[in-house]
Amino acid sequence: MYRFLPTYVIAAVLFVIGLQGAAQTSTGTITGHVQDTGGAVLVSAKVSIDPSGRQVPTDNQGSFRFANLAAGQYTLTASYVGFKSFSSTVTVTAGQTADVTAALEVLSAQDSVMVTAPRLHGDAEAVNVERMSSQIVQVEPAGVINSLPNNNIADAVGRLPSVSLERDEGEGKYVQIRGTEPRLSNVTINGINVPAPEVIVRQIKLDAVPANVVERIEVFKTLSADQDADAIGGTVNLVTKTAQEKPTYELGGTAGYNPLQNGYWRGGFDGTFGQRFGINKQFGFLLGGAWDRTNRGIDDLEPSQTFGTLPNGQNVAYINSEDMRSYQYYRTRYGFDIGTDYKITPTATAYFKGLYSDFHDYGEAEVYTPNAGALTGFNGKEAVFDNTGNWQYRHYIRRPDQQVYSFQTGVRHQLKSNVINYEFAVSRGHNIGGQAFPTTYFQGPENVPFVDDQTNPLRPKLIATDQTNGFDPTQYGVTETDGYTYHATQLNYEGNASLAHDYTVAGHPSTFSLGLSTRNSYSTQRETNDRYNITGNSPFGLDAVQGSYTNPTYYDKTFAINGQAYGPTSSYNKILQAVASNASAFSLDTVNGITTAAQAFFNADERITAGYIQDVIFLGNFRLEAGVRFDNDATHFFANNVTANVDAQGNALAPTISANRQDASYFNVLPSVALQYQVEKNTNIRAVYGRGISRPNLGDLVPATTIDPNQTPYPTIATGNPALQPTKANNVDVLVEHFFQPLGIIQAGYFFKQLADPIYPTATLVPFNGRTYQQTEAINGPNAHIQGFEAQWEQRFSFLPGLLSGFGISANYSHTASRVDFPDNFDGGRTDHPTLDRTSPNDYNFNLTYDKSRFSGRFAISHNDPSIAAYQWDASTGPAGDPILGLKGPTGDNYFYSHTQFDVQGSYRVLKGIQIVASGLNLSNEVFGFYNGSTIYPVQREYYRPTVSFGIRWQTSSEQ
Secondary structure, three states: OOOHHHHHHHHHHHHHHHHHHHOOOOEEEEEEEEEEOOOOEOOOOEEEEEOOOEEEEOOOOOEEEEEEEEOEEEEEEEEOOOEOOEEEEEEEOOOOEEEEEEEEOEOOHHHOHHHHOHHHHHHHHHHHHHHHOOOOEEEEEHHHHOOOOOOEHHHHHOOOOOEEEEEEOOEEEEEEEOOOOHHHEEEEEOOEEOOOOOOOOOOOOHHHOEOOOOOEEEEEOOOOOOOOOEOOOEEEEEEOOOOOOOOEEEEEEEEEEEOOOOOEEEEEEEEEEEEEEOOOOOEEEEEEEEEEEEEEEEEEEEEEEEEEEOOOOOEEEEEEEEEEEEEEEEEEEEEEEEEEEEEEEOOEEEEEEEEEEEEEEEEEEEEEEEEOOOEEEEEOOEEEEOOOEEEEEEEEEEOOEEEEEEEEEEEEEEOOOEEEEEEEEEEEEEEEOOOOOOEEEEEEEEEEOEEEEOOOOOOOEEEEOOOOOOOOHHHOEEEEEEEEEEEEEEEEEEEEEEEEEEEEEOOEEEEEEEEEEEEEEEEEEEEEEEEEEEOOOOOOEHHHHEOOOOOOOHHHHOOOEOOEOOOOOEOHHHHHHHHHHOHHHEEEOHHHHHHHHHHHOEEEEEEEEEEEEEEEEEEOOEEEEEEEEEEEEEEEEEEEEEEEEEOOOOOEEEEEEEEEEEEEEEEEEEEEEEEEEEEEOOEEEEEEEEEEEEOOOHHHHOOOEEEEOOOOOOOEEEEOOOOOOOEEEEEEEEEEEEEEOOOEEEEEEEEEEEEEOOEEEEEEEEEEOOEEEEEEEEEEOOEEEEEEEEEEEEEEOOOOOHHHHHEEEEEEEEEEEEEEOOOOOOOOOOOOOOOOOOOOOEEEEEEEEEEEOOEEEEEEEEEEOOEEEEOOOOHHHOOOOOOOOOOOOOOOOEEEOOEEEEEEEEEEEEEOOEEEEEEEEOOOOOOEEEEEOOOOOEEEEEEOOOEEEEEEEEEEOOOO
16 A cells, blocks of 8 residues: 555656646636625635636635636636626636636525525525535535524534434434444544544544534535545535635624523623735634533433343333433533635645634533332332332532644645645544543432332332332432543544646546545543442431532422422532541542553554545536545554452452553545536536445454453453454435525435445353353444435525515425344344434424514424434344334333424524524423333433523624
């Protein structure tokens, strides 16, 4: 690979130089800008010149350029969906540059609001970017993002076609494109790959990025040779803002309220300044920033689903434990984006741009847990247990600090026939705090007889039949306290160079391009735990550390005891003080500390080197793009093998730790072809084939082995697998699209993905040290596939009379089907073929919009069907069709609940550039959670209640 890439690059460069030498020297250039009548730039306007037949889209500053034109007269046409076309005759003189400014007018007076309404301007930008892209892409500009209460980037992306979200804590977190798990999609910032804050996984927690620090979000559904290859599902590209010809000044602020528990406030503000300087405005500078704080309460119920067999042989489902969790979260997000550029010469521009975001996902959780004893009977909808049950309580504090940033600098040369671009980027993700939270445990009442009341299966209740009060703080004594620290980071250095050469073949405009990139990633993970156990009697009880926090509305008082909705809670500061005051009653578990640190430790160095060649040619109404990408990955790991040890009495001893260094590598050739046919001016047919990969999670690759002989029913061996190969896919897409005037689009398409080497977690029984152990690791399976249909309809009805002309529709729908073939050694011997994990069969978004004069409003519905979160059913349990032992029983596969959410936002322009804004988020009070097998077997159900917000926004820029 390392010899091959330079050879191919040198050969291609020599070929292009030869073409350049043969090009005409007596040529000229046409440059210019496309804007609306208000001076706002129009991104991705279609600009063409005849008789040459060449066409280009405008860039993020509304600029375009045609070089190497023979002297003579040309007809230049600029078109933009939603506006009248612009045409002009331009004379090209040898050695000279002709400059054209195309100011496009709206189609009618009723459409004039498109110039002043940010959302409508954003809708127009989205439609035109999608129209001019060589790939299948959906776009969400800032004006559209801010037209609904999207707290983070994930929430915004989730409103696009064929996108579902993994949600947590009341917000979107991971993006799932076309029914694929988050690992199969890529996230970039200005085209630069971004590391995940969690480090051990590939997918990016997009709730870490504020929604209003980007110019637009692009979701690419297909692959071309010049894109990063690791995007089977798709690529989410965040495009940051750039300075425009007119100065940009923006300020906004909101405040809101959520009524759950005792009520919580939220608020935020953002601002942007951008301007060009110099006599010829050759220097541009833009800086934007955002901050928001969401205080939120969460009611969470987590039952432990299982089954048992009665003496008469009947199998019954019941819960033997449940966490009643009450959360207080204080989620703070802040970030900024920066963009600078300098025109060194008329043909060379240097730039520096990037995005920084930091997310403090802070909070506390108080958890009451009733644990039932042994099952003794089943009476109607009640499981009956003996008197060996008990109550427990724990309190933990969350302090995850998750950071993502990416900055890049480079120079772009626009020569007579060539465009050369080279850049360098630094990106980083870190997670301090992780999922290792300081926690203190209390033991409550014991020898408690329970019954499991399943009258409402979505709210099963363990009820103490002896009237034991599980909310009595005097019955709880401290048993253990853990002080965790966690730190993981990944730092990427990336360099890219590309060359594009314009030429003609038999009079047909063509562009040949090639590129080379390399990315080095350095990842580390560290964790510690100071665990202190009680050596004798409990030194203090829950009543001694009580706090002021209460939850008087927990689950609508479904689990109230003696009229109390939720038990008394603790203060973690008081807990720490009590532990310090009673230090002699605690002993440090040194074995646990050594084991935790050794198991978590790893270093990983990954180098990805890639190159591509690609050619684009226009053949009448056809646009053909074909290319091939070469991708090489080499990774070096340093981790630990950890073996637990015990003495003759079964007491834990210090583990045996040995260092493990290991390497992994692979190489892939990835072709792609994209064909676009313009049926008529506003109708296209697209067909795309691309081969992509998705790399294994670092956590699955790390060659760490942990051996624990004390687990039941089998001792365990947990190991990483550096031999994992990336999942590979052949992707086929067909799409038909039509663009409406004055503003709209309708699309319908089919996609198919054939996956090789999908990655599965496995558990197998192996002989070790004379015993049978259960070994768990991730392996490559044989095959899987996914296919689907997606459609989008967006239209503004300004042709209707009177007040009706303000209405519009934005809707999308996707249906996805998939199938998994399990490996032969998959745990449980499963021979069924379920869907891929995270495949949501039906997803849709429906938006009713209204824009008239000074008012803009939007009502939105977002829906995702249930999807598998984890495969966990074991075929040895019983027949797949058995209602208790099978796939639909309480130990069946784990699913996400379906999600249907209603949101609304309206704004009114009180003065030029000043708007007041009101919004309602999650008006449907939708549940988040998981169930096993069937919805009647919940394992987590969280509620957040609606949040209402009010704000004001001031904007004076090229958008006004």
